[in-house]
Amino acid sequence: MNITLHINGKEQPVECRAGEMLTDVLRRSGYAEVKRGCDTGNCGACTVLVDGAPVLSCSYLAVRADGREITTIQGLAEEAKKFAEFLTAEGADQCGFCAPGFALTVLSMKEELSDPDEAEIRHYLAGNLCRCSGYEGQIRAIKKYLEAKHAQ
Amino acid sequence: MRNDHSPTPPSADTALEATGKFNVVAHDVPKVDGEGLVLGRPAYADDLAPSNALYVKLVRSPHAFARILSIDPVKALALPGVACVLTWKDCPRIPITRAGQGNPEPSPHDRFILDEYVRYVGDEVAVVAAESEAIAEKAAALVKVEYQVLKPVLDFEEALDNPVVIHPEPGIHEMFPIGFEPARNIAAAYRMEIGDVEKELAASPVRVETTIHTQAQQHVALEPHTAFSYIDLHGRLVIVTSTQNPWHTRRLLGLAFQMPLHRIRIVKPRIGGGFGGKQHIHVEPYVAMVTMKTGRPARLALTRREVFEATFTRHEMRVTVRLGANPDGMLRAIDMQVLSNTGAYGEHALTTFMVAGSKTLPLYNKAVAVRFGGHVVYTNKVSAGAFRGYGAIQGLTGLEAAMDELAHRLGVDPVELRRKNMLHEGETSEVFRIMGEGTEGIAMNIESCKLEECIARGKELIGWDPGHLVREVAPGKLRAKGMAIAMQGSGIPLIDMGSARIEFQDGGFFKLHVGATDLGTGSDTILAQIAAEELGVDMEDIVVHSSDTDHTPFDVGAYASSTTYVSGSAVLKAARSLKAKLIGAVADKFGVAPGDVIYKDKTFRTADGTQSLSLDDFSYDTLYHDGAKMKTIEVTESFTGDKSPPPYLAAFVEIELDVETGKVDVVHYVAVADVGTPINPNLAKIQIEGGLLQGIGLALYEDVRYSDTGHMLSHTMMTYPIPSREDVGRITVELVDSYEPSGPFGAKSAGEIGIDTPPSAIANAIRNAVGIRLTEYPFTPERVLAALKAAKAQ
Numbered sequence: 001m002n003i004t005l006h007i008n009g010k011e012q013p014v015e016c017r018a019g020e021m022l023t024d025v026l027r028r029s030g031y032a033e034v035k036r037g038c039d040t041g042n043c044g045a046c047t048v049l050v051d052g053a054p055v056l057s058c059s060y061l062a063v064r065a066d067g068r069e070i071t072t073i074q075g076l077a078e079e080a081k082k083f084a085e086f087l088t089a090e091g092a093d094q095c096g097f098c099a100p101g102f103a104l105t106v107l108s109m110k111e112e113l114s115d116p117d118e119a120e121i122r123h124y125l126a127g128n129l130c131r132c133s134g135y136e137g138q139i140r141a142i143k144k145y146l147e148a149k150h151a152q
Numbered sequence: 153m154r155n156d157h158s159p160t161p162p163s164a165d166t167a168l169e170a171t172g173k174f175n176v177v178a179h180d181v182p183k184v185d186g187e188g189l190v191l192g193r194p195a196y197a198d199d200l201a202p203s204n205a206l207y208v209k210l211v212r213s214p215h216a217f218a219r220i221l222s223i224d225p226v227k228a229l230a231l232p233g234v235a236c237v238l239t240w241k242d243c244p245r246i247p248i249t250r251a252g253q254g255n256p257e258p259s260p261h262d263r264f265i266l267d268e269y270v271r272y273v274g275d276e277v278a279v280v281a282a283e284s285e286a287i288a289e290k291a292a293a294l295v296k297v298e299y300q301v302l303k304p305v306l307d308f309e310e311a312l313d314n315p316v317v318i319h320p321e322p323g324i325h326e327m328f329p330i331g332f333e334p335a336r337n338i339a340a341a342y343r344m345e346i347g348d349v350e351k352e353l354a355a356s357p358v359r360v361e362t363t364i365h366t367q368a369q370q371h372v373a374l375e376p377h378t379a380f381s382y383i384d385l386h387g388r389l390v391i392v393t394s395t396q397n398p399w400h401t402r403r404l405l406g407l408a409f410q411m412p413l414h415r416i417r418i419v420k421p422r423i424g425g426g427f428g429g430k431q432h433i434h435v436e437p438y439v440a441m442v443t444m445k446t447g448r449p450a451r452l453a454l455t456r457r458e459v460f461e462a463t464f465t466r467h468e469m470r471v472t473v474r475l476g477a478n479p480d481g482m483l484r485a486i487d488m489q490v491l492s493n494t495g496a497y498g499e500h501a502l503t504t505f506m507v508a509g510s511k512t513l514p515l516y517n518k519a520v521a522v523r524f525g526g527h528v529v530y531t532n533k534v535s536a537g538a539f540r541g542y543g544a545i546q547g548l549t550g551l552e553a554a555m556d557e558l559a560h561r562l563g564v565d566p567v568e569l570r571r572k573n574m575l576h577e578g579e580t581s582e583v584f585r586i587m588g589e590g591t592e593g594i595a596m597n598i599e600s601c602k603l604e605e606c607i608a609r610g611k612e613l614i615g616w617d618p619g620h621l622v623r624e625v626a627p628g629k630l631r632a633k634g635m636a637i638a639m640q641g642s643g644i645p646l647i648d649m650g651s652a653r654i655e656f657q658d659g660g661f662f663k664l665h666v667g668a669t670d671l672g673t674g675s676d677t678i679l680a681q682i683a684a685e686e687l688g689v690d691m692e693d694i695v696v697h698s699s700d701t702d703h704t705p706f707d708v709g710a711y712a713s714s715t716t717y718v719s720g721s722a723v724l725k726a727a728r729s730l731k732a733k734l735i736g737a738v739a740d741k742f743g744v745a746p747g748d749v750i751y752k753d754k755t756f757r758t759a760d761g762t763q764s765l766s767l768d769d770f771s772y773d774t775l776y777h778d779g780a781k782m783k784t785i786e787v788t789e790s791f792t793g794d795k796s797p798p799p800y801l802a803a804f805v806e807i808e809l810d811v812e813t814g815k816v817d818v819v820h821y822v823a824v825a826d827v828g829t830p831i832n833p834n835l836a837k838i839q840i841e842g843g844l845l846q847g848i849g850l851a852l853y854e855d856v857r858y859s860d861t862g863h864m865l866s867h868t869m870m871t872y873p874i875p876s877r878e879d880v881g882r883i884t885v886e887l888v889d890s891y892e893p894s895g896p897f898g899a900k901s902a903g904e905i906g907i908d909t910p911p912s913a914i915a916n917a918i919r920n921a922v923g924i925r926l927t928e929y930p931f932t933p934e935r936v937l938a939a940l941k942a943a944k945a946q
């Protein structure tokens with residue numbers, strides 16, 4: 001079937017099968033930043049924003065996204081670069097496969113929670129797994145990034 | 153729990169001495185690919201696959217052990233869009249190993265790309281390729297396979313000499329003697345003895361014995377194994393793949409398909425984690441078969457379920473340790489006997505098993521008699537392979553349990569017992585000489601070992617008080633501490649080789665080409681740091697390109713904690729030679745002796761100050777201006793270690809154990825490590841931190857579970873959870889000042905050491921909490937409760 005996705009502000013007609021998940025459609029359409037890590041909604045690598053809210057695109061039917069606003073990390077590239085600076089400064093990035101989904105969730109948290117404490121941060125991001133790090137550096141990076149945002 | 157972090161003592165001035173000594177090395181340089189990966193720029197194999205590639209799907213065995221009677225592809229082939237269905241009849245019958253290891257491999261050649269037999273649920277039966285993933289999936293389901301189902305061997309305790317022989321087929325063989333006896337279900341065996349262990353044990357006034365069972369574990373690198381292949385302009389086979397070892401992959405594929413190696417090119421793009429899981433050929437043969445058959449590009453990204461069911465796990469092991477000691481705690485004898493489960497095929501069978509001894513026993517080098525031995529057996533489970541820690545974690549878990557039991561028996565502080573018996577700088581262990589990885593070892597003196605410093609700092613950070621290792625913080629909630637120490641290695645001496653080529657470019661920058669394989673570790677970054685430091689330039693003056701069998705020099709690959717030490721030394725040698733060449737060329741230009749040229753701040757000057765030339769200007773001279781003297785200034789150097797200096801780590805953990813529920817939580821994990829000079833302290837620390845978390849997962853809940861028919865029950869990330877950021881309390885990683893004279897700028901490797909201690913330290917903390925030695929991993933609430941109940945009943 002044919003649906004129309006609005007991806008990062010661009011209208012994009014795509015073809016998809018009835019039961020197909022959004023991850024597959026996005027990857028096929030060239031959005032390599034949406035990663036496929038687990039297929040079961042457990043890892044967060046496939047995170048995208050649908051109408052501004054983070055969803056796991058591997059468990060989100062592509063047809064449901066018809067006509068909705070989809071944002072990948074590339075759609076927030078400017079802000080993502082700023083966060084990346086904090087992440088890499090902490091040396092908190094390894095293979096990077098979790099990074100686009102994780103960063104997108106961080107940016108979404110920044111919009112949603114005004115001044116999260118560490119427990120709230122860990123909870124908000126609990127669905128974004130990272131097998132390479134021990135999460136500590138990521139937490140430091142997030143805190144410093146949020147502090148810098150507040151200072152602005 | 154997680155909000156209730158134990159207070160961390162104020163951090164002392166943790167700035168490392170090395171940071172003051174160097175300009176680029178020992179500094180927290182950001183990872184060179186960091187921003188690009190956060191932004192999700194196409195980088196991994198599946199991101200780069202050509203859009204016209206055929207999608208490959210594998211038909212997999214539904215049985216733990218069976219013979220294939222027939223494969224009927226007619227229905228699958230009739231499906232529009234299906235390009236081919238390939239079976240064992242389509243590949244040469246050449247026994248190989250999928251293990252990426254040196255040549256000849258210590259792993260037996262006991263596997264065919266596709267075989268008439270299938271030996272675990274998920275074993276490959278046929279290869280299907282189609283125009284879309286959906287069609288390929290549908291076609292795979294339409295391939296009709298008739299099996300003669302055989303009785304499997306599932307319990308590794310019953311494998312040895314079982315009437316069911318898992319590998320009855322002729323033609324399989326070992327590459328050199330490894331104790332391979334397939335008729336007895338033995339993939340490998342080994343034994344060694346220093347002194348007379350039985351005699352020393354008999355004469356020891358204090359003896360302890362522990363038997364520990366560590367389970368299989370999944371790597372769960374977030375990127376599933378992925379590859380694509382195509383035929384290039386020259387008719388050569390190109391495979392872009394998530395591999396840790398491009399050269400081994402090329403060599404093994406050449407053998408499997410009886411192709412000359414010059415017909416194959418392997419490219420490693422970015423990899424989404426490996427941890428040993430990509431040190432094998434799992435996907436490459438199948439895309440290659442399709443491309444060779446159809447002439448079309450082909451792509452294959454495993455599903456997560458396939459990664460779980462049909463790649464590799466950690467070797468399950470049963471480790472029995474017997475210690476004999478004097479009343480003062482001095483060890484006299486260590487005996488370690490191991491049974492290891494390699495699953496259906498013997499990849500890394502011998503070597504992981506030997507590392508259980510070779511990278512643990514030297515820790516306690518005072519014992520006069522040491523023995524190690526055992527078997528690695530086949531079962532009808534998914535194969536075990538390389539996994540960070542590589543046997544050392546299993547062996548250590550046995551050894552450190554026994555050491556703590558000895559401390560309890562003697563009523564002494566387990567820290568002091570270890571200090572008395574452990575390896576120190578300037579010492580050696582006979583084990584280094586005797587046990588290598590599949591072969592004899594290499595004698596080595598320890599030139600850097602700061603275990604004492606690691607222990608002292610660790611004690612401070614956790615607040616170690618041997619008289620108060622447990623307290624009740626609320627009714628039924630016990631806070632307890634435990635510890636363990638560990639060593640690992642830095643590559644395999646005289647076997648692992650890495651190379652680097654550096655070429656001077658116009659614009660005054662350098663191309664650094666390395667075979668070393670960055671699998672997310674940051675090795676591209678740290679190798680560039682080493683080059684920049686030696687060449688006296690900035691990070692941006694070094695452009696790194698890695699891991700392409702056509703375009704970069706050889707490297708065995710990223711495993712055995714080799715990259716920093718082995719590949720890093722190659723880079724340092726290359727940078728050193730290149731600097732000499734640059735100075736020589738400029739001296740020639742200046743008309744002075746090389747000794748009269750001073751190179752500093754990217755500028756060459758004569759000693760008398762009369763002539764000077766910038767690196768930038770010189771780059772144009774040598775490539776564009778100097779007529780007959782023009783030349784490319786470049787150098788390739790290689791490095792092989794004649795030793796493998798171990799990194800060390802002291803770990804201290806505080807757990808909370810709930811006696812009502814049996815739940816064990818890590819409140820604070822402290823790890824203090826000696827990795828020599830950390831080339832990039834941040835990246836060294838995150839390597840350790842990530843290893844710790846994987847080790848904590850192994851200790852507390854990660855478990856590969858099967859049904860009694862051999863079907864894996866834990867085949868999703870739902871049923872095989874890995875630690876999330878809510879699962880652990882505080883993790884503190886610190887590095888101590890240390891300098892390894894044989895390493896690049898004093899560095900040792902850091903890739904594996906982090907994973908080794910958690911199972912031991914947590915077990916020892918539980919022992920301190922409730923007085924029970926748990927011996928079956930993982931320590932799930934059910935197991936802890938059952939142990940508490942059993943203890944009460946006694």
Ligand code: FES
Nearest residue numbers: 037038043044058
């Ligand atoms: S791929 Fe969607 S959560 Fe893992």
Ligand code: FES
Nearest residue numbers: 095096098130132
């Ligand atoms: S950096 Fe590898 S999974 Fe997070």
